[in-house]
Amino acid sequence: MSLSHGRSHPLVLIAKWYEKLFGRLSDYNLCVTDAMKKDLWLNFKIKAVTLYDKPASYFKETPLDLQHNLYMKLAKDYEPFRPRAARGSAGPSAFTERDGSSGAVLKARPRPALLISSTSWTEDEDFSVLLRALEDYERFIKEGAKLPALVCVITGKGPLKDYYNGLIQKLDLKHVQICTPWLEAEDYPLLLGSADLGVCLHKSSSGLDLPMKVVDMFGCCLPVCAIHFECLHELVKHNENGLIFRDSQELAEQLKMLFLDFPAREGKLHRFRENLRASRQLRWEQSWDQVVLPLLGNKE
Numbered sequence: 001m002s003l004s005h006g007r008s009h010p011l012v013l014i015a016k017w018y019e020k021l022f023g024r025l026s027d028y029n030l031c032v033t034d035a036m037k038k039d040l041w042l043n044f045k046i047k048a049v050t051l052y053d054k055p056a057s058y059f060k061e062t063p064l065d066l067q068h069n070l071y072m073k074l075a076k077d078y079e080p081f082r083p084r085a086a087r088g089s090a091g092p093s094a095f096t097e098r099d100g101s102s103g104a105v106l107k108a109r110p111r112p113a114l115l116i117s118s119t120s121w122t123e124d125e126d127f128s129v130l131l132r133a134l135e136d137y138e139r140f141i142k143e144g145a146k147l148p149a150l151v152c153v154i155t156g157k158g159p160l161k162d163y164y165n166g167l168i169q170k171l172d173l174k175h176v177q178i179c180t181p182w183l184e185a186e187d188y189p190l191l192l193g194s195a196d197l198g199v200c201l202h203k204s205s206s207g208l209d210l211p212m213k214v215v216d217m218f219g220c221c222l223p224v225c226a227i228h229f230e231c232l233h234e235l236v237k238h239n240e241n242g243l244i245f246r247d248s249q250e251l252a253e254q255l256k257m258l259f260l261d262f263p264a265r266e267g268k269l270h271r272f273r274e275n276l277r278a279s280r281q282l283r284w285e286q287s288w289d290q291v292v293l294p295l296l297g298n299k300e
Contacts, residue, residue, distance in 0.1 A: 003205055020044050028295050035231035036208040051291045052234075053212055054284040055219025062193030062220075068096040068105040070190045080151045080177035083108070094151065095194075112149040112177075113262050115255075116195040116222075118188075118213050121158030125201040129227065129248045130154075131167060134176050136252035141175045148262045150176045150255075153191065157182050193220040197258060197269065198242075199251070200226040210235045214242075218281060223272035225254050239268070241276050 002012045023029055023040070029048035031037050040046040062070070071093035075081035083092040095111050098104070119125050134152060141147050154164075161180065168178050183191060192198070202211040207230040214235055217224050224242035226232060238244045243258075245251040258269040282290070 020046070030292070032209050033231050033234050035234065036206075039208055049291065049295065052287065053210065053215045054282050054287045055216050057283050057285070059189045059216045059219030060193055060221075062190050064096065064105045064107070066190060067194040068093060068098065070187060070194060071095050073187075074181065078179045078181055080112075080153075080179050084149075107263075110148065111263070112151045113197070113259050114195045115150055115152045115197050115199060116155070116191060117152070117199040117201065118155045119158065119201070120156055121161040121164065123160070124203065124205065127154070127160075127164050127201060128167065129201055129251065130199055131164075131171065132248035133251040133255060134173065134178070135171065136249065137255050138173050138176050140252075140256050145256060146261055147175075147256065147259050150259070152176060152178045153195075154178065154180045155183050155188060155191070156180075189216070189220065192217055192222055195220075195222055196262075197255075198222045198224040200224055203227060203229045204231070207231060218276055219283070221273050221276040223258075223269055223276065225251060225258075227251075241272055241279070 001015060002009070005012055023044060023046040029040070029046055030051045031040060031048040032051065032053055034050050037048045037050050040048050071081050075093055081094050083094055083097075092098070092108060095108055095114060096105055097108050099106060117127075117130065119127065121127075130152070134150070137147065137150060165180060168180070171178070198214070198217040200211050200214050200217075202213065204210070210231065211226070214224050214226055218235075218241065224236060226236045226242060226244055228244050228246045232244060236242045236244055243254045245254055258267070261267070262269075264270075
């Protein structure tokens with residue numbers, strides 16, 4: 001509210017007074033990070049319990065058959081999902097192909113890497129950071145780095161989408177393709193579960209909450225490169241389930257390192273995904289049952 005109206009706006013001041021007063025009077029308060037929990041106590045003497053956001057159960061890795069169906073559906077409208085060249089098998093996409101004799105779906109070889117980001121296309125996220133990193137990635141390939149072609153999908157819609165689409169159209173990229181689709185609700189988790197790497201450019205306006213898009217990516221066991229802000233470490237564990245970067249140059253170097261010799265089943269990208277699989281993270285319903293239900297049960 002203060003971002004849109006200013007900190008001294010009467011509505012902002014009333015809301016702050018209201019939250020401060022009733023936060024102290026309540027029996028229990030929930031917040032989404034330990035950083036927010038500490039801030040509430042230090043500034044308002046409000047006690048809170050941390051309830052981290054967790055992914056819904058439908059955010060999970062996508063089976064290869066469903067990946068192929070999704071790619072073929074998207075290929076009707078978006079050129080980056082179409083095959084680069086005919087490979088002699090039935091129904092190929094840029095990433096998958098169906099064997100003509102067995103009907104089994106296989107990953108295309110060679111295939112591009114699939115990079116995904118999501119946004120509401122507002123000033124909260126500076127997508128020029130990603131675009132500059134992709135230009136550097138293109139340069140790495142031209143200089144001889146053994147990197148795959150890259151398809152970068154940026155989902156969502158919002159006020160700055162046309163502005164960034166204009167910037168994208170001006171880029172001179174041969175090995176990187178960018179598309180900005182608006183996905184149907186059921187297709188978004190399928191695409192997350194099919195991607196090779198996620199990128200998050202969200203910066204918390206308060207510095208006290210975490211990007212839900214990364215929560216959903218982790219639910220799909222999708223490693224992430226995320227831009228740094230103060231409490232991000234509570235979600236993204238650098239060099240464990242993803243990487244944290246501060247500018248476009250650092251992001252470009254991370255993309256180069258993660259996709260070197262892609263799609264070999266070794267290296268950090270594969271290790272990050274295995275770590276996410278092994279973590280067996282809680283889903284929203286389980287987290288609620290573990291954190292909130294005991295509070296309600298203890299209240300007489």
